[in-house]
Amino acid sequence: MAEKxxxxxxxxxxxxxxxxxxxxxxxxxxRRTKVLGTDRQENTAxxxxxxxxxxMALAPYAGDxxxxxxxxxxxxxxxxxxIDAGDVxxxxxxxxxxxxxxxxxxxxxxxxxxxxxxxxxxxxxxxxYEAGESAEAQFALMIDRLMPVLMNLHNQGQSWVENGxxxxxxxxxxAFIADVYPALWDHLKNHLDKAHQxxxxx
Amino acid sequence: MAEKxxxxxxxxxxxxxxxxxxxxxxxxxxRRTKVLGTDRQENTAxxxxxxxxxxMALAPYAGDxxxxxxxxxxxxxxxxxxIDAGDVxxxxxxxxxxxxxxxxxxxxxxxxxxxxxxxxxxxxxxxxYEAGESAEAQFALMIDRLMPVLMNLHNQGQSWVENGxxxxxxxxxxAFIADVYPALWDHLKNHLDKAHQxxxxx
Numbered sequence: 001m002a003e004k005x006x007x008x009x010x011x012x013x014x015x016x017x018x019x020x021x022x023x024x025x026x027x028x029x030x031r032r033t034k035v036l037g038t039d040r041q042e043n044t045a046x047x048x049x050x051x052x053x054x055x056m057a058l059a060p061y062a063g064d065x066x067x068x069x070x071x072x073x074x075x076x077x078x079x080x081x082x083i084d085a086g087d088v089x090x091x092x093x094x095x096x097x098x099x100x101x102x103x104x105x106x107x108x109x110x111x112x113x114x115x116x117x118x119x120x121x122x123x124x125x126x127x128x129y130e131a132g133e134s135a136e137a138q139f140a141l142m143i144d145r146l147m148p149v150l151m152n153l154h155n156q157g158q159s160w161v162e163n164g165x166x167x168x169x170x171x172x173x174x175a176f177i178a179d180v181y182p183a184l185w186d187h188l189k190n191h192l193d194k195a196h197q198x199x200x201x202x
Numbered sequence: 203m204a205e206k207x208x209x210x211x212x213x214x215x216x217x218x219x220x221x222x223x224x225x226x227x228x229x230x231x232x233r234r235t236k237v238l239g240t241d242r243q244e245n246t247a248x249x250x251x252x253x254x255x256x257x258m259a260l261a262p263y264a265g266d267x268x269x270x271x272x273x274x275x276x277x278x279x280x281x282x283x284x285i286d287a288g289d290v291x292x293x294x295x296x297x298x299x300x301x302x303x304x305x306x307x308x309x310x311x312x313x314x315x316x317x318x319x320x321x322x323x324x325x326x327x328x329x330x331y332e333a334g335e336s337a338e339a340q341f342a343l344m345i346d347r348l349m350p351v352l353m354n355l356h357n358q359g360q361s362w363v364e365n366g367x368x369x370x371x372x373x374x375x376x377a378f379i380a381d382v383y384p385a386l387w388d389h390l391k392n393h394l395d396k397a398h399q400x401x402x403x404x
Binding site: 005016026035045049050056057060072073077080114117121147186 | 223237356385
């Protein structure tokens with residue numbers, strides 16, 4: 001797709017414009033979760049938007065040490081590497097491990113399209129998010145993981161059922177939420193138990 | 203759709219979760235612009251994401267007085283009202299005028315689902331964006347308007363051709379870009395003239 005795009009001159013913005021047109025492709029990366037009440041899989045661009053709104057709406061529940069501006073920027077760019085590396089199910093641990101070097105190459109190619117300062121900022125933000133260690137990365141990861149769980153709880157466990165996910169998988173992969181926001185985890189566990197009883201989770 | 207969603211208890215987060223599930227509907231609001239290289243219209247959720255990345259990538263070109271955190275938040279929430287009011291073509295001035303009260307009602311209903319403090323913040327941000335007066339709103343509006351122009355310039359004028367748009371319309375509706383970022387406007391005018399010569403604009 002990109003090679004067919006005209007390379008238009010925009011002075012100092014030429015590289016930024018090419019990057020922005022290239023990342024349009026994220027709108028064509030499919031996730032497992034379907035848009036509520038529809039039979040269409042959501043794509044990674046609209047997921048990233050949903051994640052960003054959630055950051056804003058949940059900001060008052062983050063600790064004072066959390067820089068919400070940084071979390072918001074992480075939400076916006078966290079999955080751009082999927083343009084080259086694709087989306088991998090969060091419960092497929094083997095595939096997630098295997099895709100690491102592809103994602104790093106994708107970050108180098110895609111963020112490398114930007115002018116140096118912006119490219120470095122995007123790359124650093126993405127590394128910090130992936131490392132999951134800073135307060136901002138922890139809060140961002142919690143929300144990223146929370147969104148498909150919430151959508152499944154409101155959609156008869158659609159992507160859990162379609163991918164044969166077990167209750168223990170959801171509990172163990174998301175247990176870190178208990179550290180970030182204990183009260184939320186208590187409610188989630190309760191709803192996940194009910195989802196299991198309803199047969200939405202094995 | 204919303205009335206069918208289960209109302210799940212999440213303690214102090216119950217209203218936030220209901221809001222986040224309600225705004226999933228933005229993924230089903232169609233715009234005129236098509237995703238590059240595809241025959242699919244983009245939806246407003248993925249446009250909002252694209253706009254947000256553009257804010258980050260263009261941040262170094264904003265003046266020092268521009269609070270980029272606020273611009274980013276505007277980008278994320280600016281079109282949520284379209285869930286109730288729908289998308290109206292930027293060149294349809296009569297329809298844009300007529301939809302004002304519907305958008306205000308949508309903002310009251312949708313942002314009103316949030317806890318009071320968050321709801322007020324979202325509503326104020328949206329009002330400031332719509333008023334278009336602050337430095338942040340000007341920068342945000344410029345990027346919001348820029349994105350479909352860039353996509354059309356990289357896609358044989360797809361939505362201009364399909365909606366019979368004239369060069370004068372694009373020039374007059376976007377002339378404010380010359381105030382916000384003069385160098386960008388010079389490049390845009392040049393590309394728009396060529397688009398007109400190519401028959402992409404009447």
